[in-house]
Amino acid sequence: MLTKRILTVQDISCVGQCSLTVALPIISACGIETAILPSAVLSTHTGGFTGFTFCDLTDEMPKILEHWKKEGILFDALYTGYLGSTRQIQYVLDIADAVLAPGAPLIIDPAMADNGSLYYGFDQEFVDAMKKLIARADITLPNVTEASFLTGIEYKESYDAAYVDELIKGLTDIGAKQVVMTGIGYSPEESGVTVYADGKTRHYSHIRYAKGCHGTGDIYASAFTGAYMRGKEIYDAAVIAADYTLSCIEMTQKDPEHWYGATFEKSLPKLIASLED
Ligand code: PXL
Numbered sequence: 001m002l003t004k005r006i007l008t009v010q011d012i013s014c015v016g017q018c019s020l021t022v023a024l025p026i027i028s029a030c031g032i033e034t035a036i037l038p039s040a041v042l043s044t045h046t047g048g049f050t051g052f053t054f055c056d057l058t059d060e061m062p063k064i065l066e067h068w069k070k071e072g073i074l075f076d077a078l079y080t081g082y083l084g085s086t087r088q089i090q091y092v093l094d095i096a097d098a099v100l101a102p103g104a105p106l107i108i109d110p111a112m113a114d115n116g117s118l119y120y121g122f123d124q125e126f127v128d129a130m131k132k133l134i135a136r137a138d139i140t141l142p143n144v145t146e147a148s149f150l151t152g153i154e155y156k157e158s159y160d161a162a163y164v165d166e167l168i169k170g171l172t173d174i175g176a177k178q179v180v181m182t183g184i185g186y187s188p189e190e191s192g193v194t195v196y197a198d199g200k201t202r203h204y205s206h207i208r209y210a211k212g213c214h215g216t217g218d219i220y221a222s223a224f225t226g227a228y229m230r231g232k233e234i235y236d237a238a239v240i241a242a243d244y245t246l247s248c249i250e251m252t253q254k255d256p257e258h259w260y261g262a263t264f265e266k267s268l269p270k271l272i273a274s275l276e277d
Pocket of ligand 1: 011013018019042044045046047082111119214215216217218
């Protein structure tokens with residue numbers, strides 16, 4: 001098949017510009033067919049809203065997988081984000097075993113923590129189970145907080161390249177193969193992404209906006225997956241995704257009343273153009 005088809009597993013936050021409501025448009029815009037498996041349905045995301053609803057779809061997962069197996073459906077990649085329960089991690093492993101085409105990459109964003117804390121609803125049991133998924137993943141996309149939880153290395157707000165190397169080493173010790181670590185900044189004005197692949201580490205530095213937006217990790221991982229599946233090398237895909245995410249944050253800042261996510265939509269043409277180079 002000429003058109004690649006991927007499967008992404010993450011939640012539907014009905015309002016909030018995160019998870020599937022960004023992954024589906026972004027990866028589709030990259031020219032990749034995007035099948036979905038919703039991990040949960042929430043009325044909004046859990047950051048900043050209160051009283052949100054949460055419908056756990058864990059029990060649907062094995063039933064959906066059985067049907068896909070009967071239909072002989074295979075995917076060219078599996079990309080996971082926010083999962084709705086610890087049990088889902090084993091189902092994701094089953095899905096990877098059953099419906100990934102030979103050689104298709106497993107891309108894991110261990111979306112569970114930021115700014116030094118786990119997101120609402122996550123606990124150490126989930127973190128420990130996530131390590132199994134990282135061991136199976138071809139590419140892992142953690143932020144510094146997630147890398148710290150996964151490795152057991154103390155979280156630091158400010159750090160040097162030796163600390164990032166230590167986190168990467170800790171991740172490879174639990175079985176990570178290639179790592180794209182986001183939100184790495186060595187000064188208050190700057191942020192960036194560090195890529196570990198083929199035994200080498202490369203860092204891409206860019207400006208840091210004082211005010212971040214909710215869901216930018218999902219925007220980043222989706223743009224990375226789209227660019228990577230379009231045949232970009234891992235480092236080039238990481239840079240394309242970083243530039244796109246920055247552009248989304250810039251757009252959002254033009255609309256100060258937009259507080260719950262990033263307006264990723266208007267920058268999609270830029271992302272598409274960057275795939276042509
Ligand atoms: O952006 C990650 C994410 C995805 N989905 C839900 C969330 C979050 C982060 O808080 O709450 C429901």
